Amino acid sequence: MGLSADFLGRDVVSARDFKRDQYDEILRAVEDLEKNNTSLDGALKGKLAALLFFEPSTRTYSSFQIAAEKLGMAVSGFAGPTGSSITKGETLHDTVRMFEGYGADVFVIRHSKMGAARFAAEISDVPVVSAGDGSREHPTQAMVDLYAIRKAFGKIDGLKVGMLGDLRYGRTSSSLAYALSNFDVEITFIAPEALQMRPEVSHLLMQRGVTPKTAVALKDVAGSLDVLYVTRIQKERIPDPTEYEKVKGMYEVNLEALRDAKPSLKVMHPLPRMDELSTDIDETNYAQYFVQAAGGLPLRMVLLNLILGGVR
Amino acid sequence: MSKADGERMLVSRIEEGTVIDHIPDWRADTVSRVLRLDKLAKMQADISVVILQNVSSKGLGRKDIIKIDRWHVDERDADILCLVFPGITVNFIDDGEVSKYTPRVPDTIEGRLRCPELNCISNTEREPVITRFATLKKESMLQCQYCDALLGFDKVPDHVRT
Numbered sequence A: 001m002g003l004s005a006d007f008l009g010r011d012v013v014s015a016r017d018f019k020r021d022q023y024d025e026i027l028r029a030v031e032d033l034e035k036n037n038t039s040l041d042g043a044l045k046g047k048l049a050a051l052l053f054f055e056p057s058t059r060t061y062s063s064f065q066i067a068a069e070k071l072g073m074a075v076s077g078f079a080g081p082t083g084s085s086i087t088k089g090e091t092l093h094d095t096v097r098m099f100e101g102y103g104a105d106v107f108v109i110r111h112s113k114m115g116a117a118r119f120a121a122e123i124s125d126v127p128v129v130s131a132g133d134g135s136r137e138h139p140t141q142a143m144v145d146l147y148a149i150r151k152a153f154g155k156i157d158g159l160k161v162g163m164l165g166d167l168r169y170g171r172t173s174s175s176l177a178y179a180l181s182n183f184d185v186e187i188t189f190i191a192p193e194a195l196q197m198r199p200e201v202s203h204l205l206m207q208r209g210v211t212p213k214t215a216v217a218l219k220d221v222a223g224s225l226d227v228l229y230v231t232r233i234q235k236e237r238i239p240d241p242t243e244y245e246k247v248k249g250m251y252e253v254n255l256e257a258l259r260d261a262k263p264s265l266k267v268m269h270p271l272p273r274m275d276e277l278s279t280d281i282d283e284t285n286y287a288q289y290f291v292q293a294a295g296g297l298p299l300r301m302v303l304l305n306l307i308l309g310g311v312r
Numbered sequence B: 001m002s003k004a005d006g007e008r009m010l011v012s013r014i015e016e017g018t019v020i021d022h023i024p025d026w027r028a029d030t031v032s033r034v035l036r037l038d039k040l041a042k043m044q045a046d047i048s049v050v051i052l053q054n055v056s057s058k059g060l061g062r063k064d065i066i067k068i069d070r071w072h073v074d075e076r077d078a079d080i081l082c083l084v085f086p087g088i089t090v091n092f093i094d095d096g097e098v099s100k101y102t103p104r105v106p107d108t109i110e111g112r113l114r115c116p117e118l119n120c121i122s123n124t125e126r127e128p129v130i131t132r133f134a135t136l137k138k139e140s141m142l143q144c145q146y147c148d149a150l151l152g153f154d155k156v157p158d159h160v161r162t
Helices: A020-035 A059-070 A092-101 A116-123 A139-153 A171-180 A199-207 A241-251 A289-294 A296-308 B003-008 B028-035 B037-043 B075-084 B153-159
Strands: A048-053 A074-078 A106-111 A128-133 A160-164 A186-190 A213-215 A227-230 A266-268 B017-024 B048-057 B061-069 B089-094 B097-101 B108-110 B132-136 B141-144 B150-152
Touching: A020 A139, A020 A296, A048 A059, A048 A092, A059 A074, A059 A106, A059 A128, A059 A296, A092 A106, A092 A116, A106 A116, A106 A296, A116 A128, A128 A139, A128 A296, A139 A171, A139 A227, A139 A266, A139 A289, A139 A296, A160 A171, A171 A186, A171 A199, A199 B150, A266 A289, A289 A296, B017 B028, B028 B037, B028 B048, B028 B061, B028 B075, B028 B153, B075 B108, B075 B153, B141 B153, B150 B153
Parallel strands: A048 A074, A048 A106, A106 A128, A160 A186, A160 A227, A186 A213, A227 A266
Antiparallel strands: B017 B061, B017 B089, B048 B061, B089 B097, B108 B132, B132 B141, B141 B150
16 A cells, blocks of 8 residues: 655645645545455554543444554544543543643544534644544545545546535535545535525535535426435524424435435435434445445545555 | 815824724724734823724715824734735835735634633633634635634624633
8 A cells, every 4th residue: 555745744734735636545445455465454553542432432433543553553542522621621632732731642632612623633742633623524435435426436536426414514424525625526515594505615616616505495406316315404503493393304214205316316314313213224335324334444544544644 | 175185084094003994994993903903002001093984985985994103903803804804905015115914814823812602711710722713715604613612704803812
């Protein structure tokens, strides 16, 4: 596996910071690892990963933990605020400085505040990988998502991708939109007006020559899509409860909602799911979300290996 | 007494300080807010501030003027002002000599503004974050360098750190 100097010592705080050839390199490396899944075992022996999860997480934390351990790294930190000094009010700043003093070689940080990862990257002398910061971004999830798309279609260029649900507060959809802006794709944001994509995301996309379409209802665009990326609409995000009752049915993806869909459509979801994605999709060819989730581990192994200069 | 003489008499010239001219009429309060003049007066009792509103102007028809006796406005604050009022002029006065400062749109603004996104790390108590915005000149917007939130130039006065 080639090892690019582009990644060495690099922070991963936003999907917008990476270019097409860098995404291609990561995706190729993940593909290689899946073909030879022991090739990176022990590659980062002797290094320490500090996983600082200021917000609770199960799958992202576990996938980073297992990835680091398979790479031979020691792992320290916490999987949520409970039981850590965060409940006593310790700041992100102090926590990063402290773990840096303990010899961390990389930080993986999840935090409820937007921009927390970028701030941590400014404080830290070692690379910082964002595992999600508030409703801003989740860049490694975007890499996982790209990999799942490429795995399904053998390509990303030329596809029509719909993103559905809470796009305003959903960190995975903004990161995926940034990542996709490096490819020749058509993007449609499907959401009620109050939960449409944040202006800064659409703004950057347009700067990069991608003009996203918008739609309010899935039924209006379902037939044209190659990929449907589903996220949950959180009731608490919509100020008027009656408004939520009105819209929630429009964003539940089940076989009935997909009756006009192309047979080749792939439905994706960053998981965990609630009511927005019916289990009646699970056994159909549409379901790509379990394949997507499985990509999280090799992707994170590849990324840590690239950043910390492990196996070539 | 002519009208012009009457307006000239409104305020005598200052020997030391700043004159901010060509403020759109009735907007002097916004300038005062951006410059945090209220805070300044509390800090240094010998500073006098005179605000002239709706003064006749050849170019603007009507305009506001602010004269600050014995204090020089920070050039970085003057630059922030020009995001909101591009036509504003700033004159520094030392020993009666006037030197003109032409405010320019800054590339970045550090520490002066609050992020409009309440959930931004820069709005978090006890985290030692210095806010930083990049200027998107073509779009007349600022962008927070932590959370990426956008802030229109016209909203800048509402986000000055107090």
